[in-house]
Amino acid sequence: MKPLLHSFSMFVRQIFKDSMLAVICISTVLSAVLIRFGIPRLELFLCSRFDRISILADYYLLFDLLLALLAPYMLCFASSMMMLTEYDEEITGYLAVTPVGKQGYILSRLVFPSVIAFVVSAVFLHWFSLTVWPIGWLVLASALSCAVSTALALLLFSLSHNRVEGMAVGKLSGLVMLGLAVPFFLPASIAYLFAPLPSFWLAKLCITRNLLFLFPSLSCTLIWLWSLSWKFSRKIR
Amino acid sequence: MIRVENLCFHYTKQPLIQNMSFTVDQGEIFGFLGPSGAGKSTLQKILTGLLTTYTGSVVVNGIEVKHRSSHFYEMIGVDFEFPSLYEKLSARENLQFFSSLYQTHQEIEPLLESVGLLQDAEKHVSDFSKGMKSRLNFIKALLHDPALLFLDEPTSGLDPTNSKMMKDLILREKAKGKTILLTTHNMYDATELCDRVAFIVDGKLRALDTPHNLIQSRGASALRYTYLEDGREVQAETALNRTGEDGRLHGLIQENRLLSIHSSEPTLNDIFVELTGRVLE
Numbered sequence: 292m293k294p295l296l297h298s299f300s301m302f303v304r305q306i307f308k309d310s311m312l313a314v315i316c317i318s319t320v321l322s323a324v325l326i327r328f329g330i331p332r333l334e335l336f337l338c339s340r341f342d343r344i345s346i347l348a349d350y351y352l353l354f355d356l357l358l359a360l361l362a363p364y365m366l367c368f369a370s371s372m373m374m375l376t377e378y379d380e381e382i383t384g385y386l387a388v389t390p391v392g393k394q395g396y397i398l399s400r401l402v403f404p405s406v407i408a409f410v411v412s413a414v415f416l417h418w419f420s421l422t423v424w425p426i427g428w429l430v431l432a433s434a435l436s437c438a439v440s441t442a443l444a445l446l447l448f449s450l451s452h453n454r455v456e457g458m459a460v461g462k463l464s465g466l467v468m469l470g471l472a473v474p475f476f477l478p479a480s481i482a483y484l485f486a487p488l489p490s491f492w493l494a495k496l497c498i499t500r501n502l503l504f505l506f507p508s509l510s511c512t513l514i515w516l517w518s519l520s521w522k523f524s525r526k527i528r
Numbered sequence: 529m530i531r532v533e534n535l536c537f538h539y540t541k542q543p544l545i546q547n548m549s550f551t552v553d554q555g556e557i558f559g560f561l562g563p564s565g566a567g568k569s570t571l572q573k574i575l576t577g578l579l580t581t582y583t584g585s586v587v588v589n590g591i592e593v594k595h596r597s598s599h600f601y602e603m604i605g606v607d608f609e610f611p612s613l614y615e616k617l618s619a620r621e622n623l624q625f626f627s628s629l630y631q632t633h634q635e636i637e638p639l640l641e642s643v644g645l646l647q648d649a650e651k652h653v654s655d656f657s658k659g660m661k662s663r664l665n666f667i668k669a670l671l672h673d674p675a676l677l678f679l680d681e682p683t684s685g686l687d688p689t690n691s692k693m694m695k696d697l698i699l700r701e702k703a704k705g706k707t708i709l710l711t712t713h714n715m716y717d718a719t720e721l722c723d724r725v726a727f728i729v730d731g732k733l734r735a736l737d738t739p740h741n742l743i744q745s746r747g748a749s750a751l752r753y754t755y756l757e758d759g760r761e762v763q764a765e766t767a768l769n770r771t772g773e774d775g776r777l778h779g780l781i782q783e784n785r786l787l788s789i790h791s792s793e794p795t796l797n798d799i800f801v802e803l804t805g806r807v808l809e
Contacts, residue, residue: 294629294630297628297629301614305614305616380613380614385606389626389629393578
């Protein structure tokens with residue numbers, strides 16, 4: 292366990308030594324504060340300006356879902372950027388022949404950050420959400436957001452050869468978050484075109500609060516995780 | 529220290545390592561020689577436990593590698609061909625981090641001093657030259673004082689001074705009783721450093737012996753000389769162990785007519801080409 296903790300602490304240290312990644316982590320907190328305190332004020336301003344009862348309030352749940360997914364996504368993005376740096380510097384291969392090992396590397400670079408991302412997501416939803424979240428749904432949304440973000444981290448690392456490519460793939464992977472908005476704005480007949488996106492099912496589940504949607508949501512996320520972990524394993528072999 | 533029996537390995541249907549068997553004794557420098565793509569790196573990955581889907585038996589320090597635990601890595605040190613260091617950290621910070629992963633630790637200062645990097649300990653690795661990075665990478669593999677060292681092309685890309693320094697470091701570790709496995713396609717390094725070498729071609733072991741025996745197996749070294757005859761330079765050759773029988777050479781020496789004289793020993797590369805029909809470099 293000691294090598295794992297040392298490896299993880301180096302990972303955290305490297306993130307904070309990298310100003311871009313440090314800003315990404317800090318910007319997550321700022322975004323949460325902006326959503327919690329900025330959006331309601333903006334809603335008040337817009338309603339009074341356009342003489343409407345509500346404009347943004349109908350989409351508070353969408354903001355909450357964004358909040359739930361943003362923290363894990365940003366943390367996992369930082370994690371994959373760090374892994375790409377280590378891959379460039381040949382450290383990934385070297386750690387595999389130390390007591391950290393391949394499994395330890397995966398734990399310290401993917402699983403530990405994902406667990407932290409889950410906690411951060413749950414805390415954000417609890418403190419900064421605009422709608423009311425029963426504890427069970429809060430945990431479920433955070434866990435699914437975390438799993439989706441881990442899949443995106445795998446996608447970023449597996450499809451990029453270096454940090455520059457990682458940044459480009461990172462921008463593309465942000466499109467996966469679009470799935471969150473689909474059930475809010477598109478009719479069901481068109482919305483299901485976005486069914487391959489795990490974020491679509493996350494939104495669907497949270498809008499309907501119907502556990503039946505848990506099955507496609509979990510399946511979709513697990514398929515992403517499974518197929519990308521295969522690519523990930525091949526890359527670090 | 530190492531016992532490999534009937535080792536076979538394949539990524540695809542095409543076998544990459546075929547029926548390989550050899551042993552490496554404690555305190556020995558054992559070299560794997562072969563051209564690129566021969567299977568040297570794959571073999572090293574198997575020996576270091578990175579690839580465990582092999583058939584046959586690979587026992588390192590009494591442990592069957594496919595059943596290794598993380599403790600296995602306390603006993604081995606690996607120096608890959610390319611430095612694996614955190615560029616944004618200093619040399620000392622790198623060593624402190626990698627050292628923290630092990631139960632056994634060596635003092636960092638003497639290690640840095642031994643490779644002439646003590647003065648640069650606080651410099652970021654990104655500011656290091658290739659030679660400095662190679663030396664730092666080498667002592668990184670020694671941090672936990674492993675009994676077995678795996679070195680992959682340790683002198684690759686180094687200038688003659690740094691190459692000499694690296695070879696001295698390797699010999700110093702051998703003198704401490706460490707077992708060293710050297711993967712290289714540099715025949716000069718192998719001749720200079722290795723107690724025994726194994727030729728690997730297309731995943732097969734083609735020969736295994738001491739460099740001296742392999743060279744001797746090719747036959748006697750030759751003596752080449754040139755002299756003037758009718759105003760023209762003539763070249764002649766005789767086997768080194770039969771120079772006494774070369775009357776012409778004797779006559780030329782007595783008449784001081786030799787223009788040049790050189791002994792010419794076969795190299796490991798010659799032996800390799802002869803045995804495999806391939807070149808090392």
